[in-house]
Amino acid sequence: MASRVPFASTGSRQLPNSSAAFSVAALLLALLVVISGCIREEDITLEQRAHQLSGELMCPVCDAQTIDGSSAQIAIDMRMKVRELLNEGNTNAEVKDYFVFRYGEDILAAPEGSGFNLLAWIVPVVIVFGGIGIALVTIRNMRRSRVQLQPVTERQQADLSGYLAQVDRDMGVSGEAVASEIKAIQDQADEAKS
Amino acid sequence: MADLGVMALLLGLALSAYSAVGAVVGEKMRMAELVVSARRALYMTTLTVTIASGALITAFVRNDFSIKYVADHSNTLMDRAFVWVAFYAGNEGSLLYILLTLSIISTLAVWFAPKRLARSMPWTIAILAVIQLFYFGVLTFVASPFELLDSVPVDGRGINPLLTHPGMFSHPPLLMGGLIAITIPFAFVSGALIAGNYGDDWIDVARVSAILAWGVLGTGMLLGAWWAYTILGWGGYWAWDPIENVALMPWLVLTAFIHSIMVQKRRGMFRMWNVALLNIAFVLAQLGMFINRGGPVVSVHSFAASTLGIIFLTFMLASLVFAFALFLWRMPQLKSDRVMESFMSREASFLVNNFLFLAVMAVTLWGVLFPLFSDFARDVSVSVSAPYFDRANGPILLGIVVMMGIGPLLPWRKASARSMKQWFIWPTAVGVLTIVVLVALGMQRPVAIFAFGVVAFVAASISEEWWRGTAARHRTGDNWPMAWWRLVNGNRPRHGGYIVHLSILMLGLGIIGTNFYQQRTDGALELGESLVLDNYRIEYVGNGDSSRPDRIAQWAEMSVYRIDPDDYSTEIEFARSQGSSGFTLEESQPRPNDELISQIQPWHGFYPDFNMASVRSGIRSTIVEDLYVIPRDFLSDGRVSLAVSINPLAWWLWASGPFFILGTMVALWPQAAVERRPTRRKIPDDPEGDI
Numbered sequence: 001m002a003s004r005v006p007f008a009s010t011g012s013r014q015l016p017n018s019s020a021a022f023s024v025a026a027l028l029l030a031l032l033v034v035i036s037g038c039i040r041e042e043d044i045t046l047e048q049r050a051h052q053l054s055g056e057l058m059c060p061v062c063d064a065q066t067i068d069g070s071s072a073q074i075a076i077d078m079r080m081k082v083r084e085l086l087n088e089g090n091t092n093a094e095v096k097d098y099f100v101f102r103y104g105e106d107i108l109a110a111p112e113g114s115g116f117n118l119l120a121w122i123v124p125v126v127i128v129f130g131g132i133g134i135a136l137v138t139i140r141n142m143r144r145s146r147v148q149l150q151p152v153t154e155r156q157q158a159d160l161s162g163y164l165a166q167v168d169r170d171m172g173v174s175g176e177a178v179a180s181e182i183k184a185i186q187d188q189a190d191e192a193k194s
Numbered sequence: 195m196a197d198l199g200v201m202a203l204l205l206g207l208a209l210s211a212y213s214a215v216g217a218v219v220g221e222k223m224r225m226a227e228l229v230v231s232a233r234r235a236l237y238m239t240t241l242t243v244t245i246a247s248g249a250l251i252t253a254f255v256r257n258d259f260s261i262k263y264v265a266d267h268s269n270t271l272m273d274r275a276f277v278w279v280a281f282y283a284g285n286e287g288s289l290l291y292i293l294l295t296l297s298i299i300s301t302l303a304v305w306f307a308p309k310r311l312a313r314s315m316p317w318t319i320a321i322l323a324v325i326q327l328f329y330f331g332v333l334t335f336v337a338s339p340f341e342l343l344d345s346v347p348v349d350g351r352g353i354n355p356l357l358t359h360p361g362m363f364s365h366p367p368l369l370m371g372g373l374i375a376i377t378i379p380f381a382f383v384s385g386a387l388i389a390g391n392y393g394d395d396w397i398d399v400a401r402v403s404a405i406l407a408w409g410v411l412g413t414g415m416l417l418g419a420w421w422a423y424t425i426l427g428w429g430g431y432w433a434w435d436p437i438e439n440v441a442l443m444p445w446l447v448l449t450a451f452i453h454s455i456m457v458q459k460r461r462g463m464f465r466m467w468n469v470a471l472l473n474i475a476f477v478l479a480q481l482g483m484f485i486n487r488g489g490p491v492v493s494v495h496s497f498a499a500s501t502l503g504i505i506f507l508t509f510m511l512a513s514l515v516f517a518f519a520l521f522l523w524r525m526p527q528l529k530s531d532r533v534m535e536s537f538m539s540r541e542a543s544f545l546v547n548n549f550l551f552l553a554v555m556a557v558t559l560w561g562v563l564f565p566l567f568s569d570f571a572r573d574v575s576v577s578v579s580a581p582y583f584d585r586a587n588g589p590i591l592l593g594i595v596v597m598m599g600i601g602p603l604l605p606w607r608k609a610s611a612r613s614m615k616q617w618f619i620w621p622t623a624v625g626v627l628t629i630v631v632l633v634a635l636g637m638q639r640p641v642a643i644f645a646f647g648v649v650a651f652v653a654a655s656i657s658e659e660w661w662r663g664t665a666a667r668h669r670t671g672d673n674w675p676m677a678w679w680r681l682v683n684g685n686r687p688r689h690g691g692y693i694v695h696l697s698i699l700m701l702g703l704g705i706i707g708t709n710f711y712q713q714r715t716d717g718a719l720e721l722g723e724s725l726v727l728d729n730y731r732i733e734y735v736g737n738g739d740s741s742r743p744d745r746i747a748q749w750a751e752m753s754v755y756r757i758d759p760d761d762y763s764t765e766i767e768f769a770r771s772q773g774s775s776g777f778t779l780e781e782s783q784p785r786p787n788d789e790l791i792s793q794i795q796p797w798h799g800f801y802p803d804f805n806m807a808s809v810r811s812g813i814r815s816t817i818v819e820d821l822y823v824i825p826r827d828f829l830s831d832g833r834v835s836l837a838v839s840i841n842p843l844a845w846w847l848w849a850s851g852p853f854f855i856l857g858t859m860v861a862l863w864p865q866a867a868v869e870r871r872p873t874r875r876k877i878p879d880d881p882e883g884d885i
Binding site: 028031045046047048051055056058064065066069071076086087104105106107108109110111116117119120121123124127128131132134135136138139142143170184 | 430433435436530533534535536537542545546548549550552553556557560561564565568571572574575576577578579580581582585586587589590610622626630663666667713714715716770772773774775776807826827
């Protein structure tokens with residue numbers, strides 16, 4: 001939809017690799033750094049922290065529910081214990097350790113720690129980067145193996161102009177813009193011929 | 195009634211077996227009449243399942259407690275309207291419901307299948323018949339809903355109280371229907387592959403049936419979330435529970451499919467990939483059926499311990515083997531017509547989006563299976579629940595939303611630097627500006643701010659497309675709404691897709707708001723007392739009793755006031771020093787200029803027979819935020835114990851639903867009636883055009 005010239009099959013790369021693109025990217029990056037510097041420290045109450053922690057502890061007697069969402073008596077007691085431990089000045093990790101010591105590892109709603117449990121976290125990273133890697137390699141291979149496409153002939157160009165004019169009207173792009181785009185293609189086609 | 199049902203199921207068993215064998219033999223022996231009779235036998239199974247379902251419903255209506263299933267899932271107190279819910283409330287009935295859906299949609303699909311698929315229809319019929327045969331077999335031999343009790347009880351056990359909610363009329367049937375409907379595109383494509391019909395004849399029918407299944411499944415999940423939010427009373431709407439996950443996974447794969455099928459339609463590429471996606475979606479749907487029926491994973495939704503697990507596991511493995519054997523066999527014939535030309539093209543962006551969808555699916559599957567894996571590998575139980583999925587899937591989902599803004603702006607084949615600049619400047623500016631403004635307003639949580647920026651970027655890219663297209667048509671003389679309508683009408687799959695994208699953005703707003711900015715507090719109130727959270731004051735003004743023989747139930751009448759925090763600065767400061775988010779006030783303490791904005795009636799019930807509590811939250815909803823009050827319990831000393839939260843942007847979660855359905859329907863609406871512009875056909879090298 002975006003490109004008004006879908007026939008630019010000349011084989012040359014047309015990636016936006018101008019220095020302008022890089023400076024825009026650099027500007028955006030700088031902006032993000034500045035922005036992240038401006039962001040306020042979070043202030044959350046102990047109660048909010050207690051709720052967050054409760055969402056990370058499973059209710060031992062319920063099926064697949066955290067104590068935050070359960071109304072079972074043990075969940076109520078555990079929520080109170082979380083609050084109490086935080087009031088005493090314990091860190092989140094200490095509170096979790098307290099429950100892991102008493103109920104076992106499966107009291108945590110997400111596996112934590114080292115060794116085997118790291119697998120739970122590494123595999124997603126491998127999946128994402130592996131997946132994107134496969135996608136990019138696939139696209140690259142498909143591009144490499146492509147047949148050399150013919151440059152646009154005069155006749156095709158003639159057929160093309162009607163189409164472009166139509167698209168042009170649909171999209172409200174100015175005639176000059178399209179004309180210059182077509183010229184660019186022709187230039188490239190000439191280059192490819194020579 | 196029980197006899198009628200059993201007979202109907204037996205007849206259906208025979209018919210589907212005949213249909214499967216007849217279609218294959220007829221095709222192999224070139225006996226056209228046999229194929230025709232196999233097709234009609236498939237139509238007739240619908241009749242038998244309808245009779246069986248009618249028999250079960252009649253038994254419910256007549257309170258025929260001699261049938262075990264009826265006695266287990268209803269009683270004389272049950273509102274008759276809930277017969278429909280009771281029908282699929284248990285294991286056996288839900289299987290019958292699934293078979294009913296499958297047989298109806300199979301008949302419709304075979305009936306309306308396009309003529310050019312004639313060569314592969316016998317195989318499609320055979321696949322549908324085999325799957326129906328499986329369900330008929332299970333319903334006849336293993337899990338009959340018509341099993342009789344030795345002694346007829348006076349009254350039934352009653353329906354599961356959690357199911358007595360209007361949402362239950364549609365959420366489970368849509369979810370189960372969506373899962374089973376994946377069978378249809380799978381049967382069409384597999385049939386075409388077996389018959390050696392490698393062309394793209396199946397694209398339209400697979401696309402339409404896949405979008406239907408996808409839309410139904412998506413609507414079902416959304417309704418489930420809505421039901422959880424309004425009734426389950428844990429304050430959330432999505433728990434990454436195994437049963438939710440097994441519905442989400444095939445949905446994600448179907449989402450990838452309905453994007454990449456457009457690449458095949460327009461560019462003749464990704465054939466292999468599309469077939470693989472449908473196969474994966476189908477196998478995941480079978481995994482869903484398996485985990486639903488006594489699978490090895492604990493869930494809040496699971497049907498009571500069922501021996502069906504092993505049967506469904508076998509069926510899932512069989513479909514896995516079948517799907518991938520077929521795929522490997524026919525893979526060499528599934529080459530692309532064209533090649534990828536650039537990273538900066540719509541087809542490349544679709545491929546990346548596909549991998550991201552599959553990544554969320556794979557991570558979710560890994561999370562679901564990890565506890566089993568841990569158990570097996572080192573004999574240590576671990577839990578994998580919401581915090582894991584939020585952290586592992588959250589970034590990928592955000593990446594998908596980013597792609598949602600990029601992909602549609604890229605043209606097919608290849609983008610030029612100029613057009614990229616032209617199209618991306620405005621959305622990027624809007625996204626960055628949003629982030630800057632939010633930071634300037636003093637918002638917290640950097641991740642959420644970035645996510646809001648992404649949502650704004652995508653919203654701007656959709657509006658840019660609509661703006662330019664509409665403006666162009668407006669210049670040719672249409673008024674604005676008409677111009678927009680013509681634009682959408684001119685390419686429904688595309689613009690329907692944009693409407694769905696908008697609904698996903700709305701969903702995104704709700705997810706970001708509720709996940710990052712929720713405020714909560716707990717408290718117990720006596721009559722006349724108030725609980726204050728942020729700028730709300732909730733006063734407990736009265737209560738009532740709505741107990742019935744089968745339940746103990748009470749509701750509270752609460753007045754919601756908007757307050758000025760400055761009026762309460764001492765209390766707020768004191769609460770903060772105690773580490774609390776909210777605080778309670780006695781009857782005499784409220785300030786006079788509090789403004790009454792709403793009345794809510796949170797409700798709490800307990801069902802002794804089921805040992806189950808059920809609540810209705812009191813919700814005061816605006817487009818900015820929901821005040822959400824869960825009555826945890828009515829205490830014996832007369833107080834009511836409450837969990838109160840403010841859920842920012844929660845309204846948008848539910849507002850997205852109508853747009854999701856609307857967009858799906860626009861994308862599905864047959865294109866035939868649209869005038870085709872002749873210029874498009876004249877282009878010699880590019881028959882698919884770039885509309």
